[in-house]
Structure formats: C-alpha cells, structure tokens
Amino acid sequence: MDPSSLLSGLTIQKIAQSLLPIVLRKAGERIAQALNQSDIEKAIKAGVEAVDEWEKQRDTQQGLFFHVDPDGWNGVDRFLGDYFTNSAVLLELTQPLINQGKPNRDILIKAFQQQAEAHKIKLNQQASLPDWIETFVNAYFQHTATYLKFQVAKKDYCQQLAKWFDDVKFAGIAVPGQEVEKSEKLAQIFVMPDVVEEVATARDLELERLAEESGEKRDRALLEKTTPRKFLADQLLSQNQSRRVVILGAPGSGKTTLMSYFAVMLAQSKAEDLGLDGAPDWLPILIRIRDLARHPDKSIIDYARMFAEKRIAVNTLPEGFFEHWLSDGRALIL
Structure with missing residues (x-):
C-alpha cells in the first residue's frame, strides 16, 4: 500500500496544523516559533512510511486495514485523519515536540481501538495493532528529535553567520590619537543599490552565440530583448520570478556586500525586509565563489559545512542539516 493511500498530503497538513496550537499552549511561543509546520508534516509522514514498510514485509492479508477501503466515508484516510486529530492522540504527539519524550503507546492504542469502533472500521485481527503503533511512534519520535x-x-548557525558578515571593518592610515581600525554594523550603513534586470530568452542567447561564431554583425532587430526593469536590489528576491539569479557588475560595485546583506537579514529573521514571506523558516547559505574555487574537491554543501564549522565557529552541525532546508525550498544559496 502506497503511503499516500494511508494518509493524504492534505490530511497530514491538517494534523500538523492541529498540533502547533497545542505546542504553543503547553511550551510557550519561543518553542512554537522554533518549530516549522513542514517539519511536523515530515515527521508524521515518516511515521506513516515506516508503518507502510512494516506492512510490506508481511503477507498482504495480514495488513491492519486489509478489510478497509483506502478512501471514502469509512476509508483509511478519513479514519486516520480523525484518529490523529483526536485530542488525546494530539496530546501524545505533542510530547516529543516539547522535549517530553515519546508518545505513550498504550494511550495511542486505546484511542485507536475506540476510534475504529466509532467509525465501524473492521481491523484485521491477524495484524498486530501494538506493533503498528510502535512502528509509527518510533519513526515519528526519531524525526521530531x-x-x-x-x-x-x-x-547557532544564524547567530554566527550574522556576527561574521554584519561586522564591517574599516582600515585606515595610522594617525596619532586615532583608531587605526573601526567597524560598523553592515545593516546600519548599507545603502541599497539599484539593479537592472536583463531578460533574454533561449532564442536570444542562441542567436548571440551564432552571431559570435560566424563573426557577423548582430541584427539588433532579431536580438532585441525585453525592456529591462530597474528596481532596488532589496526587491530582487521578490520581483524576480526565476529561482536562479546571476548578478553582474564591475569589481567593487558591491555584489559581495549585497549578498552579505541578504545573508544577515535572513539570519536575523528579517526576510520581510527583502520582500520575502516571513513565515517560511529561511536558511541563508552564503558562498563566495573565489573561496569555493580553492576547494575543487568539495561540493557546495560540503564547503558550506566546512565554512560554518571552521571559519565562523559554528558548533558541529547535525548530518543532513543543509539538505533539510534545501529539500523544502527554504534555503537561499547566495
């Protein structure tokens, strides 16, 4: 049985939405803000996938829901959706989210049996409900932790990143009685530049390439591009519809400083200042190409980890740290 037939994406989303207010009430706003709904959805999905894998290792006729249709009024999805949003079940699922250990298996089993009876769900007596619950709980707990x-x-990463790039040092000529080196916060002295967007289609680029190869003079009528737009650089992430942007400019024009500013704003949870939705849990990954080029044996992620741990004194990052945000589209590589 495919995991999506056990719980649909919408049902998983509904469960996660039901959990967050309980976490807020029991643990306070600080912990609730640290959690992201996407993380909770992933943990629930991991539990469902673990159960699915467990059932695949058994005979088909020994599946817990062998006698139940996947969908419909009395289907598996609706039943599990109601079960996982049951108040007693939600309280147990909250436990690992507030560092209170694993959910209580006995409570979950009892609630499952009561819910099945209320929904008139015929559970397969050849299947082990305690093992089903235990499998879900173990995977869910592992992922929430x-x-x-x-x-x-x-x-820790964002604090160190902001500290590293927000501190701008000015080196001057030694003058008696004056400081040789001073520093300021980047966010306080940064002046937002304008950027001009150049839009070229694949056909435009191909025509340019052919013209260059043939040595012929470019036909401006054929190579005419969309009229470029000019706007402040802080609108770059919100105005641009592409997921990839290349910033071109002469040496010293402020490209690196602009990326540093973006990184600091995101690290300080000020995504709205860049025109981004503040709800996603953004993770900035700032990589200077000239530094990356010195490590040709490392991937971008490996270099980002090395830079964080070796250069800006971030504590050892857990395995899969950067991949976690990248997989959700919540990371910005700058």
Whole structure:
C-alpha cells in the first residue's frame, strides 16, 4: 500500500496544523516559533512510511486495514485523519515536540481501538495493532528529535553567520590619537543599490552565440530583448520570478556586500525586509565563489559545512542539516 493511500498530503497538513496550537499552549511561543509546520508534516509522514514498510514485509492479508477501503466515508484516510486529530492522540504527539519524550503507546492504542469502533472500521485481527503503533511512534519520535536538533543548530548557525558578515571593518592610515581600525554594523550603513534586470530568452542567447561564431554583425532587430526593469536590489528576491539569479557588475560595485546583506537579514529573521514571506523558516547559505574555487574537491554543501564549522565557529552541525532546508525550498544559496 502506497503511503499516500494511508494518509493524504492534505490530511497530514491538517494534523500538523492541529498540533502547533497545542505546542504553543503547553511550551510557550519561543518553542512554537522554533518549530516549522513542514517539519511536523515530515515527521508524521515518516511515521506513516515506516508503518507502510512494516506492512510490506508481511503477507498482504495480514495488513491492519486489509478489510478497509483506502478512501471514502469509512476509508483509511478519513479514519486516520480523525484518529490523529483526536485530542488525546494530539496530546501524545505533542510530547516529543516539547522535549517530553515519546508518545505513550498504550494511550495511542486505546484511542485507536475506540476510534475504529466509532467509525465501524473492521481491523484485521491477524495484524498486530501494538506493533503498528510502535512502528509509527518510533519513526515519528526519531524525526521530531532530529528536527529539534536542526532548529537548535540553525539558531547557532544564524547567530554566527550574522556576527561574521554584519561586522564591517574599516582600515585606515595610522594617525596619532586615532583608531587605526573601526567597524560598523553592515545593516546600519548599507545603502541599497539599484539593479537592472536583463531578460533574454533561449532564442536570444542562441542567436548571440551564432552571431559570435560566424563573426557577423548582430541584427539588433532579431536580438532585441525585453525592456529591462530597474528596481532596488532589496526587491530582487521578490520581483524576480526565476529561482536562479546571476548578478553582474564591475569589481567593487558591491555584489559581495549585497549578498552579505541578504545573508544577515535572513539570519536575523528579517526576510520581510527583502520582500520575502516571513513565515517560511529561511536558511541563508552564503558562498563566495573565489573561496569555493580553492576547494575543487568539495561540493557546495560540503564547503558550506566546512565554512560554518571552521571559519565562523559554528558548533558541529547535525548530518543532513543543509539538505533539510534545501529539500523544502527554504534555503537561499547566495
């Protein structure tokens, strides 16, 4: 049985949405803000996938829901959706999210049996409900613990990243009685530049390439591009519809400083200042190409980890840290 037939994406989302207010009420706003709904959804999905894998190792006729349709009024998805949003079940699922250990298996089993009876769900007596619940709980607990570690690591990472790039030093000529070197906060002295967007289609680029190869003079009518737009650079991430942007400019024009500013704003949870939605848990990954080029044996992720741990004194990052945010589209590589 495919995991999506046990719980649909919408049902998983509904469960996660039901959990967050309980976490807020029981643990306070600080912990609730550290958790992301996407993380909770992943943990629930991991539990469902673990159960699915467990059932695949058994005979088909021994599946817990062998006698139940996947969908419909009395289907598996609706039943599990109601079960996992049951108040008693939600309280147990909250436990690992507030560092209170694993959910109580006995409570979950009892609630499952009561819910099945209320829904008139015929569970397969050849299947082991305690093992089903235990399998789900173990996977769910493992992933919630991992994501909490990620959030703790992210806090340290962002603090060190902001500290490193927000401190701008000015080196001057030694003058008696004056400081030789002074520093200021980047966010306080940064002046937002304008950028001009150049839009070229694949056909434009191909025509340019052919013209260059043939040595012929470019036909401006054929190579005419979309009229470029000019706007402040802080709108770059919100105005641009592409997921990839290349910033071109002469040496010293401020490209690196602009990326540093973006990284500092994101690290300080000021995504709205860049026109981004503040709800996603953004993770900035700032990589200077000239530094990356000195390590041709390392991937971008490996270099980002090395830079964080060796250069800016971030505590050892958990395995899969950067991949976690990248897989959700919540990371910005600058």
